[in-house]
Amino acid sequence: MTRRQFYSITMISLSILLFLSACGGQAPSQTLSPNTTVTQSQRDVTYPGVDSVTLAGTLVIPAHQKGTRVPGVIIVAGSGPTDRNGNQPGGLTTNLDSQLADQLAQQGIASLRYDKRAVGASSSFPRAQNPNQPTAAEIKALQDFFAWDNYVGDARATLSELQQQPEIDPARTALIGHSEGSIIVGEVAAMDKGLAHPAAALVLISAPGRPIDVILREQIAHQLEQQPTIPAGFVLSKLDEIFAGLRKTGKVPTAPFADLKANSKVPTQLTQNLEVLFQPAYNEFWYGELQVDPAATVKHYPGPVLVLQGAKDVQVFATEDTPLLDAALKSRNPDDHLIDIIPNTSHNMKLVQNPATDPGIAGQVVLECTNTLRRWLAEKLSASR
DSSP states (O other): OOHHHHHTOOSSOOOOBOOOOTTSSOOOOOOOOGGGEEOOEEEEEEEEOGGGOEEEEEEEEOOEETTOOEEEEEEEOOSSSOOTTSOBTTTBOOOHHHHHHHHHHHTTOEEEEEOOTTSTTSOOOOOOSSTTSOOHHHHHHHHHHTOHHHHHHHHHHHHHHHHTSTTEEEEEEEEEEETHHHHHHHHHHHHOOOSSSOOSEEEEESOOOSOHHHHHHHHHHHHHHTOTTSOHHHHHHHHHHHHHHHHHHSSOOSHHHHHHHHOTTSOHHHHHHHHHHTOGGGHHHHHHHHTOOHHHHHTTOOSOEEEEEETTOSSSOTTTHHHHHHHHHHTSSSOOEEEEEETTBOTTSBBOSOTTTOOSOSSOBOHHHHHHHHHHHHHHTOTTO
16 A cells, blocks of 8 residues: 555545634633743654554643643544644645644643654554555555554553643543544543543544444435436445445455446446545454444543534534434433534534535634633633532
C-alpha cells in the first residue's frame, strides 16, 4: 500500500454548522494577575502509542497562576488521514482541532491534539518491499498496524501523556472526539478502567449514534442519489455483502467487487474507490469498528457528557444519530449530559450559508459551539467539583 492510497481513504467525510450564542459573544476568558501569571505557551511533544508507534502532537498550556495546575483535554480527530489540526492532504483544511485548542486555552484549559498513526509526524505504516505485490507477512503487518483497537489505544496513551505533564491536574482531564474520533473517545471513556485518573468529562462532536456500516451506507446512498445513471440499489447491495462478510469472517469478501466490475453501469472509478477503502490492509480496522455501537457504548461512561451536533451536518444526522445518543445517556442513573444541536452548522462546526454551494469546511468554528464547549468544560473541570 502506498502513502497516496492511505491518504485517499476517508470513511466519514466532513461538513459544518453555526449559530450565534444567545449572549452574542464569546465566553469570558480568564483574568489573571500579571505579577503571578505564567503566560500561555505551546510545545510539540512525542510519546509512545500502541505497539512501538511514536505519536506526535501539540500541547497547549493556557496562562495560569504560578504554582498551580490546570485542567486539560485531548482532542481526537475524525476519520481518514486527519492531522492534529483537523486537516487532510489534498486540500481538506478545516483547522477544527487547532481552533478548538485556541478557544479552550482562552478559557484556561490545556489541550493535547495529535497526528494519528501514519499521519504527519507520527510513525508511518510498515512498508512493503514491492507495494504492488506485498507478501502475506507484509499484509499482516499492515493489518496489525491499522487495527481499530490500536486507534483506541493511541487515544488512551494520549490521555495518559496529557495527565503526566507537570502543568496538568490529572484529576481534571477530559476527552473530546470529533466524528469517528467521538467513537474512539467513547470507547476510552466507557471501557478503560486502567487509568489512574479516568476522564472527568466527555465531549462528542458530530458524533455517530449508529454503527459505522449504517453511517457509511447512508453516506454512499446520498452520493448515489446525485448520480441517477448509476444503479444505486445494486451498488448498495454489494456494499451490504462486503459488510456482512467482514462481520462474519473478519475479511473483506472478493465476490462483491467482481460483481461490481462485471456491471457495465457501475463506473470503474467507483469500484476502484471501494477497493481502496476495503483493501485487505484494513480488515482488522473494519472488523473492530463494526463491533462498536456508539450509543450502547457511551451509556457505560458514568461521567458528564456534552454532545455538540450541527443541524446541517450531512454526514452524521441530528435527526437520526443524536436522539440515539440522547436516549442512551438518559438511561444512565445518575445522568449528567447536555445536547446542543446548533442551527446552520456543518459536520465541522462551521457556518453553512447555502447547503447547495457551501459544505461548511472553511472559516471559524461557530460561536455557539465554542461558547457551549468552554462554559461546560469550565464547569465540569472546575477545581471545586
